[in-house]
Amino acid sequence: MPKKNFTSGNPTTKSDFFVEFVPANSGGINIDIQSKTKVLHLSKLESTSQKSLTDLKIKHGKLSVFDNGGQYFVLQARIEAVIKAAHPGTINESLPLFNKHVHYKSARDRFRRSRLYLPGNQAKLMLNAGIHKPDAVILDLEDSVTPSEKDAARLIVRNALMTLDFFGAERMVRINQGKLGLKDLEAIVPHNVHLILVPKVENAKQLKAVDDKIQNIRKDCGRKEPVYLMPILESAKGILNSLEIAKASKNNVAIAIGLEDYTADIGVQRTNQGRESLFARSQVVNAARSAGIQAIDTVFSDVGDDEGLRSSVQEAKELGFDGKGCIHPRQIRPIHEEFAPTISEIEKAKKVVLAFDEAETKGLGVVSLGSKMIDPPVVKRALHTVELAISTKLLNKNWKKN
């Protein structure tokens, strides 16, 4: 029988590994390591490779590791990927050590102004992503990962969630559609993810299927923390069903719109003015509001166009969106700045909040400002504005005392 080799990665990709495995029935384990940094890393490369094979209960075969300076959790993931390709029955995992300090909680109503997309198979982009302080990182398993890298990316993302500190950013994972997505969930849900983005959702049933799967996995692995959901609507059908989708699960915290696919679906060109998507965007905002969750706008894909980004965020804010996707760290700051409330918005919000406080203290059922009665949604909005102003340092957190 000719020996077959199984590979993961690309030999020329920097800050990564290329791993090759040739299974055998006898002869023990043979590990070959090629690295330019052997002087510093050889022991660790050997011990990590050996540990992975032991975790996966592999007793025979030849493992070749070409090191281009990747992270060790990537090496583990790529070894697991080739072993699972060679031995599809393997159920064991090779998990990195869980760094407890990278664990922190999320919350339903937290800010989700910026969410930074990071391709799931490119760990090097993940390492410092949290430093740029996005509200969320999205480790993407869907469109930014080629089919041949899907299996490795799933494991790299799982390991990254366990290993990397994203410095307070919400940890989101965008899974694939359909069956592949369910497989993604099995790997991801037990391991330190906050939120799952579900792509191309067109009806409530699809979302429920994902939610049910997550609840089953949670039960199996004993995960107590909730897993939040953010469905992405990317088709005419999805937009028209946005309300049922937004209300489909109590774990939904936001719905997002994806305009590349949506404009293709309705057969128009995506323009900077965005007239073609005005209906869809407004629909998403209204569905989100009526379900009591956040509305998140699409990504702005021209990384070099700072002004274009800013006006796109202003427009998103005017339409009622709470956040915007980004594909480069440099987009984070403009997004936060543009979502920040204006001075007059802050002043108005402060008055409402003070009136609300007064009503609370006096035990009044109705909040009023001067002769005007203030409705509860206005109060909620004002509280949000004040919180946003404090987080963007436009308002001192002790403003009530001053």
Next chain:
Amino acid sequence: MGQKLKLIKNKAGRMVPTIVNGVKSIPFKGIGKHSPNGVKAAPPIRTCQDFPSSGDKVVSSLKEALDKCNIKNGMTISNHHHFRNGDLVMNQVFDILAKMGKKKLRWFPSASFPCHEPMIKHMENGVISHIEGSMNGPLGKYASDGKMNGLAVLRSHGGRWQSVQDGEVHIDVAVIAAPTADPFGNCTGDRGPSACGLLGFGLVDSLYADKVIVVTDNLVDFPCIPWQIQGNNVDYVVVMDKIGDPDKIVSGTTLLTKSPDRLYIAELTAKFVQAAGIMKAGFSFQSGAGGTALAFAIYLKEMMIEAGIKARFIRGGSTKYLVEMLEEGLTDYILDGQTFDLEGVRSMRENSGHVNTSPFTSYNWHGKGNFASMLDAVVLGATEVDINFNANVVTHSDGQMLHGIGGWQNCLSSKCTILPIPSFRNRIPIIVDEVTTLVGPGELIDVIVTERGIAINPRREDLIKATKRSGLPLRRIEEIKGEVDDLVGAPLDKPIFSDEVVGVVKWVDGTVLDSIFKVNR
């Protein structure tokens, strides 16, 4: 060859030889502890009547000039490195000397570059015994592997000048590539097809060498104005078709880093300079030409405009970004040690506020003061920093010697020395327990800025106090190290060094700060 030498422990706790390439050397005594006395070295007396009264010193070829210098085996040949990787002269010089059958020459460049790789063949055939000067790239690797016949002696730009004045290095023949020169030997770097800006690194050579050859591809009638090097110190002038490759001498445009992490580090550095109160009216700073340093200057510029603050002077390496600051009135002067791009060259030529300087004015140990200590802040790089703030610029963590010191050591005497560096590069941590090679003592390094936070040297209580409420991410260096160690998989292996010394690092005062050992593979 790497050499097994008797080593003693110096004041920095590093093992160093007391004899370097046959010359008695003084182990590092501590910062500011070495004050030699006596008389500086001087060139031999020369008399004007021995030179053409017409002022025409042009000879027919480089070979003729070298012939006339009466070079003997074992002599020292020097040059400046203003042509960087575009130098077309020095390989020819040693090819000619090889043909002339010369042996055991010491090459004393202010720095060497990958274009000088052919020198390896001259070291292998014995024409060059060894190189004393910054080695970048293949020559560094060659020396690191212990293949060079003598020890690599790594000096700062100021230290090179000091070594000549102390008589530690006697230059027999200096070859000065000059973008524009006249037949008398007056020359300048600010114009001509191979313009490099200035010639400051070659100034000491012109003053102290026994023989001085000026090589140009742009001969103008006397007088060459301005003259950066005086013809009165020059013996021969050689005209060649092409002395440099302009694209490799200066870059057409200097590229800013695009890395979001590096940009963030640059921005943090600028914010630190502001928060610490350094950025005030009439202040001064120096930052290099690396991507992060350039970005720092741009962030600082924006802050200066916003705060309505103007600097008195900026020290170059100049780039178009510094030139813009000069032209927009954000500084009165650029005091320039080298120009990195065409805009820098143009500005030096056209703007009287853009002044050419030399290691003597800027860095010299035996001067009556120098500019470096007057700077309010310098922004520098490093290959490694340890938890005691000691830093390394010449070797990597794997022990390979790959870079020169440049003006780096000299700059450490500024009022605030800041190293903006990524906390890891390609899974190699930059913050370590102990530097592989000590090039900068920690007591002179004040601030480390990484993408994971800013660490202030605990000795600088003033800076800690000034920035305490700045909102900047101030952290202990150990804390940053711990975080990065997790990320890179530490503890890692360490290189295993042999007991063979392949090079030494000199401190700015001429004492020996550290040794570089051969790595056992």
